[in-house]
Amino acid sequence: MNKRFIIEIILLLIVVSGLWSCYDDKGNYDYKNLISLQIDTSGIKAEQTAYQFENFNVPVDVKYAGDEKNLSYEWKIYPQNPQKGDDVQKYDSAVVLYTKAVFDTIVYEVPGAYYLTLTVTDLAQDLKTYFTMKLNVETSLSRGLCVMDEKDGVYDLNIIKSAKLLTDITASDEHTYYHVYSGVNDLEVTNGKFLGYVFAVGVTTNKALYFFTETGGLTLDLNTYEIMSNDYSSWFSFPMSITPAPSAFMVTSRPMEMIVNNGLVHVWNHSSMGVTTFGDRLDGDYEAAPYLPNISTSSFSTVIFDMKHKRFAPINQFGSNVGTFESTSTGEFDLNDIGSTKELKFMENGFNSYTYAVFYDTETSGYSLYVMDFSGTTATPVKKYSMAECEGLTESSLYTFGNQGNVCFYASGSDLYQYKYASTNKGAVVHSFSGETITGVEVFKNSGHAKDGKLLIVSTESGGEGKVYLIDFNELTGAITGGTTDPYTGFGRIVDVLYKE
Structure with missing residues (x-):
């Protein structure tokens, strides 16, 4: 057998082998129908809220035509804004929480904004399908109406979770949490005064609930209500010059935090790089009244009333000084001289x-x-009304003004009044809380909220017991439409309320 014949035999075997392989491989292209797999999320909201340490349920329906033993489930959670380097993908921080189809377990993640995702894998077909939703994890007390009360000389913080204010809960989910501050910190406050709130406004990273007292204040964690700071003077860049006596607080749109302390204005400008405290008092010869109205303007950050010189005084948009308005004696009244x-x-x-x-x-x-327009580039006295025909006015009367219509409510004793300053210029009783003394009245104002300018928060006291009423009213006419018979109870004398979202 010569060499050429042997080579021909080998080549023939290779060809035959190749043909056989092609024939044998034919079966790989006999396609089969894939078994249907899908996640039905009908009725499930794309963004939901879960509470830390509480059970949370996502009732998805996995539809599969095959043997369910072939399916595996993996629920993962990862932050919407992970605090990691740019070279690390956000999915790397995902944590597996659950391995069943319907998510039904306790959530332990710290409060924050997350994505919750389900991956269903068909092990038999090596197929995957996915579902992702936004999940905001909060503590049970993250949002609600904060209530500062006093009982037997001790001031505390309470939280009301109301469906009127928290539109993503129902009446059956409502709850009131009492003694939150003292319960968390095991401490007492004996001179509480009012509440303040700042939460990542604009460029600021400061997030705090302020519990102001007659002689200073406490900074509390927004979610846990633990004390973050109880050294009031350390809030200021020149602590030695501070006589602790806070009387008003606000956050401007710039953003800036602003405090009236001992009649002087201090500003923490979050637009200034490296600024981490309230600055020295704003220069000027003034004594600021305990009010800081929220003013939307490119000219002023707010306006104070100078009790020393009986005048309104602007604080510029940069929060750097207390200025002076030009005299307007030819107008309705003079902003620079209200009268001694x-x-x-x-x-x-x-x-x-x-x-x-x-x-x-x-x-x-x-x-x-007195009605003023500070919202433009110049300040304008709008109108002065005599309140001679307002029934029941006393030096201790309480007031609040609506933001959706010409609505004013005031309170004296047990009676709630409406003052129709723009029409009849008269004030009359619209509801009487028999046997109870009104201790606070405030129109709920929160831009974008369904109840903005349509809800009246009234607190009362009787025999040392405080109550909170959330009263619905027509935002244009001021007519009461409900909420006067179902108060939240169990408080001491209510000192202040503040909505924390």
Whole structure:
């Protein structure tokens, strides 16, 4: 057998082998019908809220035509904004929480914004399908109406979770949490005054609930309510110059935090790099009243009433000084000279972005409403109203102004009044809380909220027991439409309320 014949035999065997392989491989292209696999999420919201340490349920329906033993499930959670380097993918921080089809387990993640994703794998077919939703993890107390109360000389913090304020819960989910501050910190406050709130406004990273006292204040964690700081003077860049006596607080749109302390204004400007405290007092010869109205303007960050010189005074948009308005004696009144006998009783922003101020005249014993427009580039006195025909007014009366219409409520004793300043210029009783004394009245204002300018928060006291009423009213006419018979109870004397979202 020569060499060429052997080579020909080998080549023939290779060809035959190749043909046989092709024939044998034919079966790989006999396609089969894949078994249907899908996740039915009908009725499941794309964004939901879960509470830390509480059970959470996502009732998805996995539809599969084959043997369910072939399926595996993996629920993972990962932060929407992971704190990692750019070279690390966000999925790397995902944590497996559950391995069954329907998510039904306790969530232990710290409060924050997450993605919750389900991966269903068909092991028999090596197929996967996915579902992802946004999940906001909160503590049970992350949001709600904060209530500062006092009982037997001790001040505390309570939280009301109401369906009127928290639109993603139902009435059956409502709950009131009592003694939150003392329960978390095992401490007592004996001189509480009012509450303040700042949460990542604009460029600021400061997040805090302020529990102000007569002689300073506490900074509390927004979710746990643990004390973050109880050294009030350390909030200021020049602590030695501080006489602790806070009386008003606000956050401007710039953003800036602003405190009136001992009649002087201090600003923490979050637009300034490296600034981590309130600065020294704003220069000027003034004594600021305990009111800081929220003003939307490119000219002013807010306006104070200077009790020393009986005038309104602007704080510029940068929060760097207390200025002076030009005299407007030819207008409705002079912003720069309200009158030596006038005492400011109340001031806040309301309808048309105007600022509303109630004054008492020590000479005539009369009350007047002053309306100003500080929302433009110049300040304008709008109108002065005599309140001579407002029933029941006393020096201790409480006031609040609506922001959706010409609505004003005031309270004296047990009676709630409506003041129709833009029409009849009269005030009359609209509801009486028999046997209870009204201790607070406030129109709920929260831009974008369904109840913005349509809900009245009224607190009362009777025999040392405090109550909170969430009263619905027509935002245009002020007519009461409900909520006067179903209060939240179990408090002491209510000192202040604040909505924390």
